[in-house]
Amino acid sequence: MTAVAPVRIVLFTGKGGVGKSTVAAGTAAVSAAAGQRTLVLSTDAAHSLADAFGSPVGSEPTEVAPYLFVQQVDAQLRFEQSWAEIQGYLLSVLDVAGVDPVAAEELTVIPGAEEVLALLELRLHALSDEWDVIVVDCAPTAETLRLLALPEALGWYMARVFPTQQRVMKALRPVLSRAAGVPMPGGTVFDAIERLHAELDEVRALLSGPHASVRIVMTPETVVLAEARRSYTSLSLFGYRVDGVIANRVFPSQDADDWRAGWVMAQDAVLAQVDESFAGLPIWRSEYRPAEPVGVEDLRRLALELYDGHDPLAPPVGEGPFRVTRTTQGAVLHLSLPFVSRAEVGLARNGDELVVTVGSYRRLLTLPSGLARLRVAGARVEDGELRVRFREPMSSGQASPEGEGRRE
Known part of the structure; x- marks a missing residue:
């Protein structure tokens, strides 16, 4: 057919x-x-x-x-x-x-x-x-x-x-x-x-x-x-x-x-x-x-x-404006945000959702299963896109690297 x-x-x-x-x-x-x-x-x-x-x-x-x-x-x-x-x-x-x-x-x-x-x-x-x-x-x-x-x-x-x-x-x-x-x-x-x-x-x-x-x-x-x-x-x-x-x-x-x-x-x-x-x-x-x-x-x-x-x-x-790339330590979520500065972006994690706020608009991104199990290690706005880094969850007793989970 x-x-x-x-x-x-x-x-x-x-x-x-x-x-x-x-x-x-x-x-x-x-x-x-x-x-x-x-x-x-x-x-x-x-x-x-x-x-x-x-x-x-x-x-x-x-x-x-x-x-x-x-x-x-x-x-x-x-x-x-x-x-x-x-x-x-x-x-x-x-x-x-x-x-x-x-x-x-x-x-x-x-x-x-x-x-x-x-x-x-x-x-x-x-x-x-x-x-x-x-x-x-x-x-x-x-x-x-x-x-x-x-x-x-x-x-x-x-x-x-x-x-x-x-x-x-x-x-x-x-x-x-x-x-x-x-x-x-x-x-x-x-x-x-x-x-x-x-x-x-x-x-x-x-x-x-x-x-x-x-x-x-x-x-x-x-x-x-x-x-x-x-x-x-x-x-x-x-x-x-x-x-x-x-x-x-x-x-x-x-x-x-x-x-x-x-x-x-x-x-x-x-x-x-x-x-x-x-x-x-x-x-x-x-x-x-x-x-x-x-x-x-x-x-x-x-x-x-x-x-x-x-x-x-x-x-x-x-x-497209949304993609995920893999790294040796985890993954990076890329979301195209042209004309936006770092200060204009709000970012929060809520379970398997990533809440992205730009001005009066807010998007609730349901994370793919491969990302949902990872933790947010940092984020930055660069070259017209938001890049959120994800890493494997820390093992018990492992110290959190300085700056992890913060917007860069």
């Missing part, structure tokens, strides 16, 4: 208004023109793919050109399918507590849940064997990072809190129901939570795998560059591979009048910082156009000029 080639997944993210949807749509148009079965999927609540393609687009894949399909995910429908049972239980509890029904409805909706659950649609498509390429037009940066971090956070809850909670609820259900009149969650509620976790875990595995990557779209502005740098750091922290940066809406330098010449100079200064900030990554530039590209052909031309002969769907090269 012939092996099925894995689907190539490319996610586009960036600050709102940088042209992310246009670039994602153009990349998909180039893919389809090459004969690849291509789906471009929008998980952004403020859909704009229909505007980019100049064609009606629905909540199911809509063909806009040969091999090219577009879908603007109906996040509300997906939310109802995946969250309805859990929400129903929460509403019943709030009803007993006397909470106003309208307020209760608001309280049982997790902020950002619709965008997160839209990724479940990506999972279904990736497993369907209907597509060679899936291009994802993500929500603006902050929502994307929250969206991509959720599966791992929910995994921690499911592995540690959920089993205990399930046992306690089973034991206390008869007592609490009679004493307080509070409805206890039934097995179907727990089943719904477990199913949601399993599906999101599959999403994470897909998006952090070797055939998926994230592409950051930005405009050459100082504020936008700062956010792009933060995105690169945070995406790396959570184990997602960034395979390129797109500088969009660059003013052409030729024949510029005095007004445009000022913009060209300002953009050139930022673009120099872009080259320095993302050294080692492909950096593609797209010139500002006199008219916004609309329609499949305009989008395809934009992408062909942008990638300038390079394959926009080439598999990511090199190692």
